[in-house]
């Protein structure tokens with residue numbers, strides 16, 4: 085399964101293998117990597133996954149993406165090790181909310197952030213690939229809490245990885261500050277920056293833009309632009325679908341969204357053949373995506389703090405992967421579109437492309453009051469206490485579900 089960059093306009097474009105995709109994170113032309121084609125999960129494949137464990141489903145779903153880089157028995161062991169420490173044997177259990185609504189719980193990993201589901205596996209992949217290549221990497225990232233804690237938990241102690249996480253001093257939760265700063269492993273470096281998340285992000289971008297520095301230290305990224313993370317996230321969509329009756333029965337998902345990574349993983353599951361009837365993009369007041377689906381215009385606004393800080397994002401980097409699809413794989417058009425977005429704050433999208441996007445997704449905005457109201461309503465009805473990000477997904481699911489006869493899963 086070779087990969088292409090969304091911005092590689094050469095004809096034919098370079099075909100990159102999985103280990104380079106993993107190591108680089110971002111393509112050298114600034115684009116994001118995508119598999120050249122989607123592996124297929126047929127109805128028979130889905131049926132065969134019924135009753136299987138999360139690890140078994142992960143093995144089936146992810147293996148076609150690996151280019152044979154990892155030997156099958158080794159990969160099976162890495163998957164088993166990645167999820168062995170999770171505190172629920174189902175790994176991503178489904179909880180009924182009533183009336184056909186479900187909650188897929190993604191907080192059973194070591195740092196409680198859903199990012200553990202991918203980063204546990206990605207940490208192990210890094211170690212394996214680097215050992216094979218006898219190479220070292222330096223992982224650099226900016227975090228408002230979740231990514232940093234989960235990335236550190238995934239990479240601490242890896243001999244060929246140094247990891248540096250920049251976080252805004254005084255602006256992350258105390259639990260996550262401790263998760264990052266009390267790790268004794270010598271390869272882990274958590275750095276408090278006097279500034280906000282964007283200041284951290286700017287420092288990281290500047291390091292990646294310094295090409296000699298990037299090369300000398302083998303800089304690598306583990307934010308959701310890294311394809312390997314998206315790949316690992318496809319698994320829980322397949323697991324939920326199979327548990328709720330796929331391939332015979334369709335289902336919908338509502339996904340709390342920041343960088344569009346998790347939504348894109350859901351879209352990939354659908355592309356692979358999972359019968360997903362609808363995908364609801366759930367945003368908070370930072371609603372660039374929701375405004376796009378409402379109006380056809382993708383224009384940047386200022387980031388405002390909300391009760392769901394992991395979704396306080398205006399530029400949803402992973403949207404570029406879907407944009408590449410809208411542009412029918414025309415990397416030149418993607419590169420120009422993204423450059424225009426940076427310059428003018430608006431992404432060029434034609435009317436036909438917008439309609440196609442609206443067929444693929446719906447979107448809903450839930451503000452802080454709506455978030456609190458949903459936490460209260462779900463608690464009253466079920467006794468479950470939702471975190472604010474999940475509450476946004478549940479509220480969006482309820483607002484947008486098209487077919488009340490199909491199950492709708494909020495993440």
Ligand SMILES: *Cc1c(COP(=O)(O)O)cnc(C)c1O
Pocket residue numbers: 197198199230231308340341342343344345346347394395473
């Ligand atoms: C990272 C994160 C998100 C946003 O996910 P994306 O893949 O960036 O869209 C939403 N909620 C929580 C709790 C997160 O940690």
